[in-house]
Amino acid sequence: MTGTVSNSTSPAGMPKPTPQPNAPAPRRRFFEFKKDIPASWSVILGIAVWACFFGLWEFAVWQQWANAILLPGPGKVLGALYTMFADNGFLSDVLISVWRVLFSFGLACAVAIPLGILMGTFRTVEAFFSPFVSAWRYLPAPSFIPLLLMWFGAGDTQKLALLFIGVIWFLITLISDHVKAVPADLIRTSVTLGGSRWQVLRTVVVPASLPNITIAMRQMLAVSWTYLVIAEITAADAGIGAVMMRAKRFLHVDEIMAGILVIGVLGLLFDFLLRQVYRFAFPYLEGQN
Amino acid sequence: MPLDDVILTATNVSKTFGKKNKTVEALREVSFSVARNELCILLGPSGCGKSTLLNIVAGLEDPTGGGVCLEGKRIHGPSRERGMVFQSYTSFPWLTVFENVEYGMKLNGVPKDERKERAEKFIDLVHLTRFRDAYPKTLSGGMKQRVAIARTLANEPDILLMDEPFGALDAETRWHMQEMLLEIVETTHTTILLVTHDIQEAIFLADKIVFLSANPGRLKTVLELDFKKGKDLKSKEDLIALPGYLECEREITALMRAEAGKSKDDY
Ligand SMILES: Nc1ncnc2c1ncn2[C@@H]1O[C@H](COP(=O)(O)OP(=O)(O)OP(=O)(O)O)[C@@H](O)[C@H]1O
Ligand SMILES: [Mg+2]
Numbered sequence: 001m002t003g004t005v006s007n008s009t010s011p012a013g014m015p016k017p018t019p020q021p022n023a024p025a026p027r028r029r030f031f032e033f034k035k036d037i038p039a040s041w042s043v044i045l046g047i048a049v050w051a052c053f054f055g056l057w058e059f060a061v062w063q064q065w066a067n068a069i070l071l072p073g074p075g076k077v078l079g080a081l082y083t084m085f086a087d088n089g090f091l092s093d094v095l096i097s098v099w100r101v102l103f104s105f106g107l108a109c110a111v112a113i114p115l116g117i118l119m120g121t122f123r124t125v126e127a128f129f130s131p132f133v134s135a136w137r138y139l140p141a142p143s144f145i146p147l148l149l150m151w152f153g154a155g156d157t158q159k160l161a162l163l164f165i166g167v168i169w170f171l172i173t174l175i176s177d178h179v180k181a182v183p184a185d186l187i188r189t190s191v192t193l194g195g196s197r198w199q200v201l202r203t204v205v206v207p208a209s210l211p212n213i214t215i216a217m218r219q220m221l222a223v224s225w226t227y228l229v230i231a232e233i234t235a236a237d238a239g240i241g242a243v244m245m246r247a248k249r250f251l252h253v254d255e256i257m258a259g260i261l262v263i264g265v266l267g268l269l270f271d272f273l274l275r276q277v278y279r280f281a282f283p284y285l286e287g288q289n
Numbered sequence: 290m291p292l293d294d295v296i297l298t299a300t301n302v303s304k305t306f307g308k309k310n311k312t313v314e315a316l317r318e319v320s321f322s323v324a325r326n327e328l329c330i331l332l333g334p335s336g337c338g339k340s341t342l343l344n345i346v347a348g349l350e351d352p353t354g355g356g357v358c359l360e361g362k363r364i365h366g367p368s369r370e371r372g373m374v375f376q377s378y379t380s381f382p383w384l385t386v387f388e389n390v391e392y393g394m395k396l397n398g399v400p401k402d403e404r405k406e407r408a409e410k411f412i413d414l415v416h417l418t419r420f421r422d423a424y425p426k427t428l429s430g431g432m433k434q435r436v437a438i439a440r441t442l443a444n445e446p447d448i449l450l451m452d453e454p455f456g457a458l459d460a461e462t463r464w465h466m467q468e469m470l471l472e473i474v475e476t477t478h479t480t481i482l483l484v485t486h487d488i489q490e491a492i493f494l495a496d497k498i499v500f501l502s503a504n505p506g507r508l509k510t511v512l513e514l515d516f517k518k519g520k521d522l523k524s525k526e527d528l529i530a531l532p533g534y535l536e537c538e539r540e541i542t543a544l545m546r547a548e549a550g551k552s553k554d555d556y
Contacts, residue, residue, distance in 0.1 A: 192372050
């Protein structure tokens with residue numbers, strides 16, 4: 001008993017303390033490679049980033065880093081938002097914008113989903129459409145705005161058309177790629193069980209690719225919101241973008257910012273809704289529930 | 290077994306992949322036959338064209354020469370008479386075990402009551418009764434393979450084709466699956482053509498082994514496992530204890546070696 005180590009751990013011949021089962025866990029470090037963090041941390045950190053953002057914004061206003069007209073504080077923007085909804089009928093503009101996005105996106109899906117599925121399944125269909133679709137994908141949709149304005153005027157049709165061509169080509173490509181990734185052995189299984197082409201398409205290809213098609217829709221719906229704003233700020237008499245452009249004419253920066261806020265919230269809302277659809281429609285997928 | 294009780298014959302089946310300048314000769318003039326209620330194993334070294342041959346029998350691939358007849362009729366394309374179980378897990382993840390097993394019968398317009406009865410019978414047969422309403426994501430690999438087997442059998446094919454069905458499973462699960470397959474054969478008298486490159490699996494399961502040689506795939510020999518004839522094998526241990534087993538395994542291992550030796554650097 002001369003070792004310093006044993007002396008320091010069990011002084012005066014006391015039995016060595018055994019580790020307690022409820023001893024405090026080893027301290028968690030803030031930065032760990034690829035380790036999951038507790039849910040509460042995610043929430044706190046998620047709120048923290050927004051608190052930083054608004055804090056910095058408020059600070060900038062208070063320090064008068066910019067002209068007060070060009071940079072109103074968060075409070076003023078929220079105030080403007082309230083007036084817009086309460087007194088200026090902003091809700092009808094929001095609804096018009098939402099309707100434009102949903103209607104054009106619905107049309108795009110009605111074309112892209114069947115076409116994408118057929119292109120991903122049959123090489124002949126792909127060989128016919130793919131050169132066409134690929135070419136259109138590289139044409140930026142906003143470059144059609146002058147043309148669409150001349151054809152359809154500044155009304156709804158022009159906006160719906162822009163939103164439609166803004167997402168349709170990518171939607172088709174994404175969907176056909178997902179359909180192509182359906183495992184060949186699933187199709188071969190169905191075929192050796194006696195499945196006809198139509199049955200294989202309906203009972204294997206479609207259900208196997210549906211989850212990924214939903215993800216593709218979620219991604220492209222976000223893009224659709226981008227084109228909505230472009231469409232509405234170029235020419236419109238109603239809609240969120242139109243309200244923002246009108247506010248610009250009167251130097252109502254708070255209203256412009258309120259518009260941006262609403263667009264952001266709506267985008268998040270639709271993303272959330274589609275995520276819920278995914279969760280409830282495909283409970284059988286690995287890693288769900 | 291009477292000669293006319295042959296259910297499947299492959300005659301001079303050849304298959305060359307690829308275009309004019311770059312071709313791979315996978316099979317050259319392979320002929321063999323499978324008798325009714327027989328469990329026939331296609332054995333051979335890796336890359337000898339076993340899967341290609343099985344795919345041709347399934348109708349998933351066309352031979353470039355020769356042909357396959359089922360019940361005396363030349364086969365064209367896939368059909369429910371030749372159901373196939375793959376090495377990869379093919380249970381449809383969006384269907385429950387019951388719906389998976391029922392799937393093939395639904396394709397073929399079997400009435401609902403009969404579907405239910407047959408599906409339940411085969412789910413019991415592969416010991417998945419407790420998992421009738423589970424989704425495949427909750428099943429182990431061996432269970433998923435059992436779903437695939439039950440689904441194919443419930444569809445009442447004339448011959449069951451299997452391409453290394455237990456290849457992705459761990460050793461112990463594989464034994465159970467092999468024993469279960471023999472149990473199934475005993476009750477259903479299904480004709481089976483099964484591809485493997487596992488020698489022990491081949492000896493354990495086979496009534497007959499069709500041995501292919503590599504580069505290109507040709508018929509090397511057909512082995513009738515006489516030492517097993519008339520024996521009721523229930524488990525792997527029974528097999529290994531059987532007189533003649535070791536000689537048989539040594540003979541086949543030597544065949545396999547001879548083939549692998551042809552291309553020493555290819556393993
Ligand atoms: N679609 C294809 N195109 C070109 N070559 C192919 C194709 N499929 C198979 N081959 C070739 O044919 C030969 C036989 O392949 P096959 O998959 O039938 O062998 P196998 O005996 O099943 O091998 P393994 O034991 O590895 O599964 C191989 O040389 C392979 O590269
Ligand atoms: Mg193979």
